Amino acid sequence: MERRALLVLVVCWLGLLLSPGAGAADDHLPHDNNQTSGGVQSFCQALDPSPQVQPFVEELTQPPVIDISTGQQLTLGVYKIKQKFHPDLPETTLYAYGTSEATASSPGPTLVATRGNESYVRWENHLNDTQHFLTVDHTIHWANPKTGGVPIVTHLHGGEVLSESDGYPDAWYTSSGELGPSFTTQNYTYANSQPAALLWYHDHTVGITRLNMLAGMNGMYVVKSPGEEPANLPSGEFERLIVVQDKQFHADGAVNFPTVGVSPGVHPSWCPEYYGDTIILNGKAWPFMTVYPTAYRFRMVNAANARYFVMTLSDPRLRFYQIGTDGGYLHMPLNLTMLTMGPAERLDFLVDFSTVQPGTVAYLNNSGNAPYPDGDPAVGLTTVMLKFNVVAAPENSTLPPFDLPATQVLSPM
Numbered sequence: 170m171e172r173r174a175l176l177v178l179v180v181c182w183l184g185l186l187l188s189p190g191a192g193a194a195d196d197h198l199p200h201d202n203n204q205t206s207g208g209v210q211s212f213c214q215a216l217d218p219s220p221q222v223q224p225f226v227e228e229l230t231q232p233p234v235i236d237i238s239t240g241q242q243l244t245l246g247v248y249k250i251k252q253k254f255h256p257d258l259p260e261t262t263l264y265a266y267g268t269s270e271a272t273a274s275s276p277g278p279t280l281v282a283t284r285g286n287e288s289y290v291r292w293e294n295h296l297n298d299t300q301h302f303l304t305v306d307h308t309i310h311w312a313n314p315k316t317g318g319v320p321i322v323t324h325l326h327g328g329e330v331l332s333e334s335d336g337y338p339d340a341w342y343t344s345s346g347e348l349g350p351s352f353t354t355q356n357y358t359y360a361n362s363q364p365a366a367l368l369w370y371h372d373h374t375v376g377i378t379r380l381n382m383l384a385g386m387n388g389m390y391v392v393k394s395p396g397e398e399p400a401n402l403p404s405g406e407f408e409r410l411i412v413v414q415d416k417q418f419h420a421d422g423a424v425n426f427p428t429v430g431v432s433p434g435v436h437p438s439w440c441p442e443y444y445g446d447t448i449i450l451n452g453k454a455w456p457f458m459t460v461y462p463t464a465y466r467f468r469m470v471n472a473a474n475a476r477y478f479v480m481t482l483s484d485p486r487l488r489f490y491q492i493g494t495d496g497g498y499l500h501m502p503l504n505l506t507m508l509t510m511g512p513a514e515r516l517d518f519l520v521d522f523s524t525v526q527p528g529t530v531a532y533l534n535n536s537g538n539a540p541y542p543d544g545d546p547a548v549g550l551t552t553v554m555l556k557f558n559v560v561a562a563p564e565n566s567t568l569p570p571f572d573l574p575a576t577q578v579l580s581p582m
């Protein structure tokens with residue numbers, strides 16, 4: 170089983186390496202919290218800054234949740250949709266997962282499985298574009314369907330799965346039915362044999378993974394393990410699952426991705442890394458979150474192409490209690506002031522807001538250099554991810570007490 174898990178991991182990262190991202194952003198803008206600015210080393214062409222937006226005007230939302238522990242096959246399609254990332258931004262065209270075109274979103278629905286129960290997902294391609302809306306570099310090894318269209322294939326990142334259901338980069342398929350050389354089925358089986366953890370699904374097509382990811386093809390996948398997880402963790406409204414991504418936008422709302430590569434004479438549009446100047450949590454640019462003075466659980470996925478998030482809390486009375494990582498729970502919670510989350514990584518942590526008064530405003534900040542660790546410092550609004558507004562609990566309500574998992578021992582660092 171360990172060998173299989175390792176193989177899956179290797180295949181996934183190979184896919185990313187074969188189809189690296191691209192990018193650049195405006196360079197060295199002054200620190201100004203009213204400005205949208207990326208300020209990273211330019212690998213390829215410098216991209217125009219995204220339209221300026223007012224941060225923290227929309228509440229953090231949660232993607233729809235679908236229980237896949239029932240044994241019933243779920244059909245999820247990829248659809249071309251429009252989505253608003255911010256009231257100040259025009260609609261953005263995306264390719265996104267959903268049970269229908271009307272409900273598709275980026276991130277897609279959060280799939281919740283139970284350890285020991287197989288689940289079944291049929292992944293459908295409903296993209297009828299004759300070509301990708303982002304610029305494909307035809308000089309690098311990519312799916313290159315003879316009949317055109319937008320190939321897709323879905324990988325469950327971190328999942329222990331058999332190869333037919335792993336979403337190999339060459340197992341792609343188009344909406345017209347053209348198949349990649351490794352295609353066997355689009356009906357995938359997930360064993361859910363592994364310990365409880367947050368996984369995520371994303372496109373994995375050879376040579377355009379970076380484009381399909383930025384186009385919106387990602388979502389979360391939870392393996393639950395009743396009876397084997399720490400008791401009394403914050404749950405319900407006190408548990409938030411969050412996909413973090415950075416994007417850059419044209420004035421018309423379209424995703425801004427380099428069209429001129431790092432060595433355009435050889436590869437016209439290929440770039441090694443992409444950094445967007447807009448930080449997006451669950452499909453919203455710089456949302457805020459209203460919290461009561463109690464503990465919340467945060468489970469995060471970094472779905473960025475290249476950006477590392479080095480996260481701190483702006484109020485020294487607030488701390489991170491990290492309880493889990495990619496593979497599931499840690500042996501003991503870690504009492505931390507900083508968390509680092511690289512691309513594709515997951516973090517599971519608690520923040521106890523009972524240590525501050527209602528009326529307190531706090532921020533989840535980012536100080537990750539881009540590229541990490543030796544690139545340019547984060548500047549402008551890339552230094553902040555999420556705002557917390559601490560409010561009093563409703564009258565006559567009882568908030569759950571802060572309760573670190575009983576099966577773990579607090580170990581201050």
Ligand SMILES: [Cu+2]
Binds near residue numbers: 181182324326327371
């Ligand atoms: Cu992956």
